[in-house]
Structure formats: structure tokens, C-alpha cells
Amino acid sequence: MSDFKQRALDYHSQPSPGKICINLTTPAETVEDLALAYSPGVAEPVREIAADPDNAYKYTAKGNTVAVISNGTAILGLGNLGPLASKPVMEGKALLFKRFANIDSFDIEVTHNTVDDFINTVANIADSFGGINLEDIKAPECFEIEQELKRRCNVPVFHDDQHGTAIVTAAGMLNALEIQGKQIHDCTIVCLGAGAAAIACMELLIKCGAQRERIYMLDRNGVIHTRRDDLNEYKQLFANNTDKRTLEDVIEGADVFVGVSGANLLSAEALKLMAPNPVVFACSNPDPEIKPELALKVRDDLIMATGRSDYPNQVNNVLCFPFIFRGALDVRATAINDEMKVAAVEAIRNLAKEPVPEEVLKASGVSSLTFGPQYIIPKPMDPRLLKNVARAVSIAAVESGVAKLDLPAV
Ligand SMILES: NC(=O)C1=CN([C@@H]2O[C@H](COP(=O)(O)OP(=O)(O)OC[C@H]3O[C@@H](n4cnc5c(N)ncnc54)[C@H](OP(=O)(O)O)[C@@H]3O)[C@@H](O)[C@H]2O)C=CC1
Ligand SMILES: CC(=O)C(=O)O
Numbered sequence: 001m002s003d004f005k006q007r008a009l010d011y012h013s014q015p016s017p018g019k020i021c022i023n024l025t026t027p028a029e030t031v032e033d034l035a036l037a038y039s040p041g042v043a044e045p046v047r048e049i050a051a052d053p054d055n056a057y058k059y060t061a062k063g064n065t066v067a068v069i070s071n072g073t074a075i076l077g078l079g080n081l082g083p084l085a086s087k088p089v090m091e092g093k094a095l096l097f098k099r100f101a102n103i104d105s106f107d108i109e110v111t112h113n114t115v116d117d118f119i120n121t122v123a124n125i126a127d128s129f130g131g132i133n134l135e136d137i138k139a140p141e142c143f144e145i146e147q148e149l150k151r152r153c154n155v156p157v158f159h160d161d162q163h164g165t166a167i168v169t170a171a172g173m174l175n176a177l178e179i180q181g182k183q184i185h186d187c188t189i190v191c192l193g194a195g196a197a198a199i200a201c202m203e204l205l206i207k208c209g210a211q212r213e214r215i216y217m218l219d220r221n222g223v224i225h226t227r228r229d230d231l232n233e234y235k236q237l238f239a240n241n242t243d244k245r246t247l248e249d250v251i252e253g254a255d256v257f258v259g260v261s262g263a264n265l266l267s268a269e270a271l272k273l274m275a276p277n278p279v280v281f282a283c284s285n286p287d288p289e290i291k292p293e294l295a296l297k298v299r300d301d302l303i304m305a306t307g308r309s310d311y312p313n314q315v316n317n318v319l320c321f322p323f324i325f326r327g328a329l330d331v332r333a334t335a336i337n338d339e340m341k342v343a344a345v346e347a348i349r350n351l352a353k354e355p356v357p358e359e360v361l362k363a364s365g366v367s368s369l370t371f372g373p374q375y376i377i378p379k380p381m382d383p384r385l386l387k388n389v390a391r392a393v394s395i396a397a398v399e400s401g402v403a404k405l406d407l408p409a410v
């Protein structure tokens with residue numbers, strides 16, 4: 001067994017199995033404590049909440065708790081390995097929520113037969129939480145699931161693999177193109193993958209100025225084009241009127257490659273065909289579409305990002321979901337809307353241009369980080385993400401009319 005594999009397994013099994021636990025916030029030592037915490041005292045908040053459901057925010061942990069919910073159908077880039085196998089990732093998301101935004105999470109792995117079963121399960125428990133973070137649910141079901149849950153739930157519902165990924169990709173892409181001296185409007189973009197992350201990333205890049213006709217999306221059957229008859233309604237939006245059929249066909253002269261598909265699917269030969277000064281986001285986890293060492297060996301004019309923590313430029317939704325939920329919970333937003341997403345893109349993007357504090361350099365194991373090809377996007381452990389992104393999101397929620405509370409004082 002490799003050393004890294006053993007260390008990863010040890011990390012998850014020691015000092016106790018898993019990565020999270022529940023702690024108490026109130027004393028529970030004496031008879032009086034228990035009389036307050038449980039019977040008879042607990043009846044008082046019960047009555048208050050029955051009289052007004054908003055009192056759940058006052059007397060329970062609801063307002064600072066997010067449910068991380070998966071069915072395990074698209075676990076990272078590992079595929080459909082079932083609900084239970086997704087649990088380490090969902091506990092990982094809970095770890096990140098707590099570590100970066102002090103949000104408590106429950107991970108919930110749902111076994112279901114139909115899409116309706118899944119939707120009903122989540123809708124029926126949603127009121128227990130301040131928000132719902134859907135995770136690693138494959139396309140195309142994820143689109144219907146999110147849409148229906150948004151309609152049925154009173155709390156924000158956010159599919160992280162769609163919108164968290166899209167927000168971070170857009171922030172990193174705008175910065176990378178700025179460094180490469182390119183305008184997104186003029187770029188030819190190749191997107192390998194046509195699932196949850198791909199569709200959302202491309203839609204957000206279009207909102208940021210990319211031209212739909214200059215995007216070539218590919219799935220397992222190659223380029224998505226207008227003469228295919230096997231496309232779902234989401235892929236159809238990206239059907240290109242083209243004779244190009246393969247990755248090699250579309251990548252020739254392309255400015256941008258976004259990989260949200262699977263491991264090692266972009267060859268060095270294909271990369272060589274890209275236009276000068278390309279941007280390659282190989283975001284598949286745990287293994288990118290092309291390894292940075294290989295990519296940088298064949299192109300020295302490249303800006304390269306992956307989804308991983310162990311290379312420069314980590315384009316990963318960890319830079320978004322803790323902070324967008326912090327911003328939403330702080331003003332009790334009823335939804336996470338486009339205004340809040342755009343605010344998050346701008347806040348993440350701008351932070352990469354600020355001088356980096358010593359503590360971030362230390363945690364990153366480097367002596368300097370300056371806006372440029374090796375640093376297009378902030379590091380997840382940058383404490384300013386919490387302040388800047390959450391605040392920007394809260395302001396956008398208030399201004400767009402979905403906040404139930406005023407902005408908290410700074
Ligand atoms: N860095 C980050 O923050 C994030 C990275 N990701 C990564 O993106 C990838 C996809 O995740 P997600 O969108 O949630 O999953 P989905 O299951 O929704 O989509 C996967 C897509 O990848 C395509 N695909 C898989 N294998 C190939 C292949 N050999 N050639 C071409 N296309 C292929 C599938 O094609 P088809 O439609 O034909 O089945 C499908 O369109 C994963 O690797 C995941 O780790 C996801 C979210 C965040
Ligand atoms: C990062 C993430 O959410 C994924 O790879 O699915």
C-alpha cells in the first residue's frame with residue numbers, strides 16, 4: 001500500500017472513526033441542567049416554536065446548521081458508488097463547513113429508488129436545517145432535484161457541484177484570462193464533461209461574457225452537436241452546429257479547457273494543439289484530466305489549475321460553499337440567487353489580487369504568493385475569504401430582497 005494511501009486511511013480512522021462529532025453548547029451536569037435541557041424545560045421552546053416556526057432560529061441550532069445531502073451517484077470523479085461510500089466526502093464537506101465558516105453540518109446519505117423518493121426525503125426533513133447543500137448527485141437528475149427542492153423548501157437549497165464549482169471556476173477563469181491577456185468574449189472554450197459541474201460552469205461563464213457558440217462541450221460520446229439524437233434537455237443547450245466530433249477536433253486553437261469529467265482524459269498531444277497562452281482547468285477529483293507536471297512539460301505558456309490541494313491554483317468548490325452559506329445564514333436568506341453567486345465570484349476573484357498574509361503563506365508551505373500564473377485564486381485557508389465572500393453574499397441577499405434579517409454589524 002502506498003504511503004499516502006495509508007496516511008489517508010489512518011487520517012480517517014484515528015483518533016476515532018471519521019472526521020466529525022457533535023459537541024454540547026450548554027451545561028448538562030446537574031439535575032437542574034437536565035431539567036432545563038430536557039424534561040420539563042424543553043417543553044417551553046417546543047411551545048414557542050409551535051406558536052411561531054421562526055422561533056426555531058432562536059431556540060435550536062437550526063440557523064447555523066446545514067444538511068449535506070447525497071445519494072452517492074457522482075462521488076467526486078469516482079462515479080456512482082452508492083450512498084454509504086459517499087459518506088467520507090460528505091463528512092469532509094462538514095469538516096470544511098466547520099473549519100472555514102463555523103457552520104455545523106449533518107451529512108445525510110440517502111438510499112432511494114426514484115427521483116421523487118429522493119426529493120420527498122429531503123423536502124420532508126428540510127425544515128430541520130438552516131440550509132440544504134446537495135452534493136455529488138449525478139446529472140441529469142441533479143437538475144430536477146435541485147429545482148423541485150428549491151420550490152418546496154423554505155430554506156436555501158444549493159447544489160454545490162453545480163453552483164459552488166461554477167462560482168470558483170468563473171472567479172479563477174476571469175483572473176487567468178486577465179493574466180493571459182485574453183477577453184472571455186473572444187475565447188474558444190472546450191468543456192470536457194456535460195454533467196452537473198459542466199453545465200453550471202458553462203452557464204456561469206456565459207453570464208460572465210463567454211459566447212455560447214464558442215463553447216464546445218463533450219460527453220462520453222464526443223462533441224455535443226446539433227445532429228445528435230441522444231442529448232438530454234440540458235446538453236441540448238450546448239449543442240453546437242459543427243462537423244467537429246472529437247476532443248482533438250475541438251481543442252485545436254482553443255483558448256480554454258475546462259475538465260469536469262474524469263482522470264487523465266486530456267493527452268499531452270491534445271494540449272499541444274491549443275492556442276498560445278491557454279488556460280487549462282483540469283478539475284476532476286481526485287485525479288485531474290491531465291497532471292500538471294505533464295501539462296507544464298509540454299506547454300510553458302500555460303495557466304494550469306486542478307481541484308486538488310497539493311498543486312498551485314486549486315479550483316475547488318471549497319472556496320465557495322462554506323462562505324456562500326455563511327453569507328446566506330447570516331441574513332437568513334430564503335434562497336441563494338444569481339445576485340449572491342455573482343457577488344461571490346467577484347469577492348473570490350478580487351481577493352487573489354490582494355497581498356497574502358504570512359499565516360496563509362505558512363499554511364501553504366511557500367515563501368510568497370503574488371497574483372500571476374501560479375496564483376490565480378485564493379487559498380482555502382485564507383481567513384479573509386470568510387469576511388469578504390460571506391459579507392458580499394449577505395449584502396447581495398439583502399439588496400436582492402431574499403434576506404429575512406438586516407445585515408449584521410461588522
Ligand atoms: N474541482 C471541483 O470543485 C469540482 C470538480 N468536479 C469534478 O467534475 C467531475 C464531474 O462531476 P459531476 O459533474 O458532479 O458529475 P456528473 O456525473 O454529473 O457528470 C459527469 C460528466 O462527465 C462525463 N464523462 C465522464 N467520463 C467521461 C469521458 N471518459 N469522456 C468524456 N466525458 C466523460 C459524463 O459524460 P456522460 O454525460 O456521457 O455520462 C458526464 O457528462 C468529477 O470528476 C468531479 O470530481 C465536480 C464538482 C466540483
Ligand atoms: C470538489 C467536489 O465537490 C467534487 O469533486 O465533486
Ligand SMILES: [Mg+2]
Nearest residue numbers: 076135136161
Ligand atoms: Mg462534489
